Amino acid sequence: MSRKLDIILTSSSIRRFYDCRRRYYYEYVMRLTPRIKPAYFEWGSLVHRCFELLEKGFTLKDTLTTLLDENKSGNWSEDLKRRNHGWISILPKLVLGYQSVYGAQEKDEYETLQSEQEFNLLLDETPEYRAIFRGKRDALKRHKKTGEVVLWERKTASQTGDSYWENVAWDPQPKSYLLSMQLEQGIKPSCVVYDVIKKPLLKQKPGELDSIYNGRIALAYIEDKYFERKKIYFTPQVIEAHYRWLRRAAQELYYCYSEGQWNEYHLNQRWPCEYRVLCPSGGGEENEHSLSLFDNRRADEINPELSLFCDSNLVQVTFEGSEIK
Ligand code: SF4
Numbered sequence: 001m002s003r004k005l006d007i008i009l010t011s012s013s014i015r016r017f018y019d020c021r022r023r024y025y026y027e028y029v030m031r032l033t034p035r036i037k038p039a040y041f042e043w044g045s046l047v048h049r050c051f052e053l054l055e056k057g058f059t060l061k062d063t064l065t066t067l068l069d070e071n072k073s074g075n076w077s078e079d080l081k082r083r084n085h086g087w088i089s090i091l092p093k094l095v096l097g098y099q100s101v102y103g104a105q106e107k108d109e110y111e112t113l114q115s116e117q118e119f120n121l122l123l124d125e126t127p128e129y130r131a132i133f134r135g136k137r138d139a140l141k142r143h144k145k146t147g148e149v150v151l152w153e154r155k156t157a158s159q160t161g162d163s164y165w166e167n168v169a170w171d172p173q174p175k176s177y178l179l180s181m182q183l184e185q186g187i188k189p190s191c192v193v194y195d196v197i198k199k200p201l202l203k204q205k206p207g208e209l210d211s212i213y214n215g216r217i218a219l220a221y222i223e224d225k226y227f228e229r230k231k232i233y234f235t236p237q238v239i240e241a242h243y244r245w246l247r248r249a250a251q252e253l254y255y256c257y258s259e260g261q262w263n264e265y266h267l268n269q270r271w272p273c274e275y276r277v278l279c280p281s282g283g284g285e286e287n288e289h290s291l292s293l294f295d296n297r298r299a300d301e302i303n304p305e306l307s308l309f310c311d312s313n314l315v316q317v318t319f320e321g322s323e324i325k
Pocket residue numbers: 020021022023264265266267269273274275276279280281282283
């Protein structure tokens with residue numbers, strides 16, 4: 001008997017799939033990782049990790065030491081290590097700026113109920129496949145006075161603005177996380193708080209040392225304009241529709257896997273596509289040189305958020321009694 005296909009969805013993989021299926025195929029099926037990753041990912045991960053450690057009760061000093069150790073032992077090039085080292089030097093001022101804007105308010109107003117919670121939500125099970133949505137929620141918090149329970153997501157962005165907030169409303173992530181809380185734990189947070197930390201748009205001057213440049217960025221965090229928070233509300237109807245949408249996405253993915261059809265959709269791109277050197281629509285062609293720009297991860301080494309599906313890790317959800325049919 002053939003084994004069922006486990007289709008694991010994440011917010012990023014769904015976005016990728018609907019941006020361009022061919023791009024999804026390169027990233028999630030062939031598991032090709034560009035050797036040079038865009039810098040904004042690394043900065044975002046660093047800030048996220050920093051606040052994760054602080055939320056766990058690490059002091060700022062211990063947090064920085066841990067980040068430096070992790071960078072030193074990381075499996076990346078010496079150049080990237082040097083750059084990350086410089087970025088870590090920005091964090092003390094960033095944290096100071098953040099705490100001066102929210103510090104007292106946050107401690108007095110909110111208590112953290114859960115933090116860094118990974119989840120595997122069974123979306124659908126058919127004779128052919130099992131569809132699981134996988135994610136990690138940053139935090140669940142309760143407002144001490146009003147009792148309002150909110151999901152908390154920390155983000156980094158270069159800028160925010162109307163289009164940023166419109167995109168959040170369309171983004172599968174906040175809705176999927178609210179849905180997961182509801183189905184998995186029976187908790188219905190009222191909204192998702194987006195806690196955004198922006199990176200100052202300062203350019204490095206010609207001949208300016210990295211340390212001086214990083215120092216200028218760090219100093220900019222004294223201004224509160226780099227910190228922004230918004231509550232995003234979704235109606236129960238929107239969450240219910242989103243649940244159906246996720247199941248449909250899983251069906252479409254199953255179709256692509258089973259038919260081996262990964263159509264190119266070059267127009268629908270937010271960022272320049274890192275796979276264009278391989279793709280006919282991007283002007284490239286797959287050859288030894290173009291492949292050498294990528295690392296080919298082993299089957300057990302797929303994106304960390306998509307690490308091999310493990311039954312014991314799955315939260316079985318019964319939909320009975322849930323408002324969502
Ligand atoms: S180059 Fe364009 S069509 Fe090709 S994978 Fe990238 S986005 Fe898709």
